[in-house]
Amino acid sequence: MARFLKKFDRKKGLPPGSLVFVGQQKTDKPRLRIIDYDISMMRDEFIQSIDDAAWTKETETTSWINIDGLHDAELMKRVGDNFCLPSMVLEDIMNTGQRPKIEEHSDHIFITMKMLSLDEAQGKVKSEQVSAVLARNYLITFQEQPGDVFEPVRDRIxxxxxxxxxxxxxYLLYTLIDSILENYLKVIETMGERIEEMEDEVLANPDPKLLEEINLYRQEIAYVRKSVRPAREIISRINKLESDIITADILPYLMDLSDISELSVDSAEIYKEMLASHITTYNMVMGNRLNEIMQFLTIFATIFIPLTFLAGIYGMNFEFIPELHYKYGYFILLFVMLAVTITMLMYFKKRKWI
Known part of the structure; x- marks a missing residue:
């Protein structure tokens, strides 16, 4: 399946708001988990049905409902019915190729972003769509599969x-977004360490395998930029929201997200430029090596031109060539050839051609 753009064949001909899963199914069965808490209590449990979470709308505590698995259309419909979510929002949640975005509704705020992870063995960046619905007393998050960067948040709760x-x-939403953005930096930093190491290798040993690795990292950095740049737009829009769902006490924390998002974008751009520079340096070094080889071959060929001329003269089959019958003619010719070679080498050295 394409990484930069998902196929939308399943949605072809269907009306907007149709609950059709777009992407690769990463878990067999959706998993639902509720963490409900306030300053004096905390409740953490897995539930079998989203109907078992309907009570979270009426409590004064903070409820975090997390759903792993986006492929079950019936489950998504039940989520929409229980929490009054529009079908267009549910459609975006089930579309794993959805561009990161933020939408403000009358009773909730909808956000969808990409969560990145790096397979260091293959040097490949993997992404997972994370969507969130924020209401006054609950937060619902949707992920493609179990396993995320949110475990430290759960420990803090x-x-x-x-x-x-x-x-x-x-504030819980801020913390989750902060975890996603910090993980962007971690992925970029890990890739950046290898990209910076390549700089010396390009100069010292520019072989085809290194060029292949540079091109791989160029593709992966482009994939990272596809996630971090829209995330910066989302953070900018969050800070401009005038919704009463986000309290004034949280605004300073949201402002802090701007710095992390800007740093992520800047870092990705810097490494993109470094990789382009590596390609330029690689071509330059290989060009210089080719020039050195051509210089050597040219000098070698130039030296043999007069030697070939002399050998050609005395290799002709004329009967009356005086030197042919001279006792020391062969040795004199070798001496002349050696003298010509040394003279030419001294001339090339003087002109700094060698």
Whole structure:
């Protein structure tokens, strides 16, 4: 399946808002989990049906409902029915090729982003779509599969003295976005370490395998930029929202996300330029090596031109060539050839051609 653009064949001819999963199914069965908490209590459990989470709409506590697995259209329909989500929002959640975006509705805010991970063995970047619906007293997150960068957030919730327990779902959303952005930096930093190492290798040993690796990293950095640049736009829009779902106490924290998103974009751009520079340097070094080889061959051929001329004269089959019958003619010719060679080499050296 294409990485930069998902195929939309399944949605062809269907009306907007149709609940059709677009992407690669990464889990057999959706998994639902609720973490409900306030400053004095915390409840963490897995549930079998989204109907079992309907009570979270009526409580004064903060509820985090996480759903792993986006392929079940019936489950998504039940989510929409229980939490009054528009079909267009549900459609975007089930479309794993959806561009990162943010939408403000009357009773909730919808955000979808990409969560990145790096397979260091293959040097490949993998992405997973993460969507979130923020309401006044609950947050629903949707992921393609179990396993994420949110485990430290869950650990912080379990600590009663943590700041998370004192704030509502808007601060929880900030914390999750912060984890995603910090993971962007981690992925870029890990790739960047190898990209910077390539700089010396390009000059010292520019072989085809290194060129292949440079091209691989160029593709992966482009894939990272596809996620981090829209994320910067989302953070910019979050800071401009005038929704009462996001309290004034959280605004300073949201402003802090701008710095991380800008750093992620800047880092990705820097490494993109470095890789382009590596390609230029590689071509330059290989060009210089080719020039050195051609210079050597040219000098070698130039030296043999007069030697071939002399050998050609005395290799002719004329009977009356005086030197042919001279006792020391052969040795004199070798001496003349050696003298011509040395003279030409001295001339090339003087002109700094060698």
């Amino acid at each position: 379990k600590r009663q003295n943590g700041r998370l327990r004192k704030f509502g779902p808007d």
